Amino acid sequence: MSTSEQDILEQITGDDYKYGFVSNIEQDIIPKGLTEDTVRFISAKKNEPHWLLDWRLKAYKHWLGMTPPDWQNVKFPPIDYQDISYYASPKEGSKLNSLDELDPEIKATYDKLGIPLEEQLILAGVAVDAVLDSVSVITTFKEKLAEKGVIFCSISEAVQEHPELIKKYLGSVVPYTDNYFAALNSAVFSDGSFVYIPKGVRCPMELSTYFRINAKGTGQFERTLLIAEDASYVSYLEGCTAPKRDENQLHAAVVELVAMESAEIKYSTVQNWYPGDKDGKGGIYNFVTKRGVCMGNGSKISWTQVETGSAITWKYPSVVLKGDNSIGEFYSVAVTNNLQQADTGTKMIHIGKNTKSRIVSKGISAGKSQNSYRGLVKVRKSAANARNYSQCDSLLMGDKCGAHTFPYFEINNNGATVEHEATTSKIGEDIMFYCNQRGISQEDAVALIVNGYAKEVLDKLPMEFAVEAKKLLAISLEGSVG
């Protein structure tokens, strides 16, 4: 690396995290620690029915008997689960009907983040269920959606208003026994989003939730449940930024998707939580369980993610292809810089006949970071004519980082066709030279090349997100020239 590149790299990595600020909103926080009483407190606070409390308690008891997983390719000090506050909500007030009634502090927070909650929102045609810490503060566009019969609300609201749907589907895709963090989430989940698309409805707009971890020392345990009935379509967007913190914050979310016959769910994520400073201090632990079931024949679930933030990212959005002719897709760009660690990928479980899946994963590692792809393609005996194509590329920038690929294939059907390709390389000197020679600076050239490299995935994002994602890629990587 030449001196000038080194300078650029230091300048960029030395930059403070742009979205690191704390807004002072009064909050209800319960004391740190996790006991049965904590679970009861959260449940009572949310005025939940008995069956849900029982479910939470069962999850809590199951969690007590589990040990944290250690197989992932990331390193971090053990988490003290008694040192986390499990509930924080903005001071309760009366429910709001319009934006004007919104707490100006909260509103200012959103404005700083550039969330189009006002006119931009209408222009962009985006309904936002803005989650500030643990309680949904406001849900917009509800009425327009209600016309079509689409339910889009916070999960605590759904528990009150649509208990039959929650009872039927909550934990049906990711049971509380699934893994350590799913059990923890099931016990203490505070809030999240609920989406229900009725039969034959094409959701008229992109649904979007901006998550934001705000209160100091508060873990966030979001729970998202999305159900698409027969022949419906929905595109769901999720994006996040978080204020700067010195201690590590744990985020263990669970996302469940259910696609019925011929339904299609498109789930996009842009994740830009605080990654820690360049010495690896602070940063979010992002341990998420995301899974969708293609329940009905001909259904489709598509995950798209752009992961640039978090100190540690550890997630595998998966699709269970249960219905015949169903399709699962996974498109991912994961960027790690400085001391970030990412172990991410997907699982495609083929059960139904003629099921198809496609995996495109692009990893970019810079600085001293470690970036792993870990994926499973499983073809059960029943999945005749299953088809999978996986492609995992890694781009390395700098000689101190690592890129790893751990693809698993478990094939039990002779009608299956499974293909996997992976490459690892750095940005070629000849390509850089070509750009430089035409007057494109080192930094711009990298942004250009990386955006081209990730284009296949970025193109899958809805317009609004694609713009943000491209900016994020540039911010995360400029100057990390290898």
Next chain:
Amino acid sequence: MSTLTTQQPLIDRLKDFVQHTASGPQEHQRLEALAQFEALGLPHPDLEDWKYTNFKGLKALDPSNPLPILDESTIDISKYRIAGLDAIELVFVNGRFAGSLSRPFESDQLYVSTLAKARNLRHHLLETHLGKYAQQATEGLTALNLAMASDGFVIHLTKNEVCDRPVVIYQLSTGTHDRGWNNQRNLIVAEAGSRLVVIEKYISQSPVFDNIVTEIVVGSNANVEHYKLQTRYGDAWQVGTTRVEQDRDSRYYNATISWSGQMIRNNLQARHAGQNCETHFFGLYLLDHDNLIDNHTLMDHAMPNCYSHELYKGIVGPEGKAVFNGKVLVRPDAQKTNAYQSNANILLADTGTVNAKPELEIFADDVKCSHGATVGQLDLNELFYLKSRGIGEEKARTILLTAFAGEVVEAVRIEALRDDLMAQLMEELQRMQISFE
């Protein structure tokens, strides 16, 4: 491990065994290895490396109980000999060296003989190399092997020596119906500038469990070609670990061909200790009827400017279970590494299973690494093409499968061996076809 308590008496027995059979400087090494085994235990599916391969019956076997000793004159090895190959030969029957059946070679420049003999005659060689490369600190069976093995083969070539005849090692197990445990330890040292071809052939008429560890040292600018054949292996089990250490500018070429044996686990690991090394791994596995063949390869790029190439192919029939785990590790500063790995599988029946895990672990940036893995079936268009030209279904399938598997057999550089394998491959594929009907 939970089984430690039940293993306790076994460990004591093994300690007695080692103390009785070993003496001198090796006793210490063997007891140390035994302690390592005690800590590690036998492999079990909870370990990531043994996730898909469960040697369930292993616990019931006694590693110190020797296989029967047979009268060498009653054994006919000729039908297993590779036709038309003029070779230096070592024959082991039930883990014991069969001198009257072998054609060893000993000179100042070239030593092809047994470990037992080398323990007395070449102990400097053993002291320098034996147990220095294989991973007994992390692999229980490798540790056990070091502790227990009483014999094996040792090949030593001195500087710039070219061995113009291939060395063939026949490993035969016979004469019993009980599954016996055989620990065998081998060492190949090819010093700088030397050249060697080694063929290991495993033959089984008894259901043996072979726990084989082979350490291979390839000196600078030396060239070692190594073939491992598990083609007449009956109902045997094997955990075979081959650990290769390559010095600068050396070449190592391996082909592992397996189409018999009930449960096979091959660990092939090569490490580059110097620059400009070249490594080739080829593998072929054909299996059906409750057979399991597991190939674990590790290509450890520890130095810059090295090249590796790997091609493993498999055909899996009904009830067969194939496992492939290929890892390419590029350590920090191993710049300009060029590594390629490919794994292709054909599944003939939906009762067959393929578990593949091609891994890349890369810690250097200026590298070119890629891998590919596929699982599929015969192309119906190709089949139709052949059938439309009057070739029967079974024959057409055999032709296509031969073409698929032939790519690996073609990689065998010794003509006599290649022809022999090709003929057997056709037979074997025909057999698989019939069993498939």
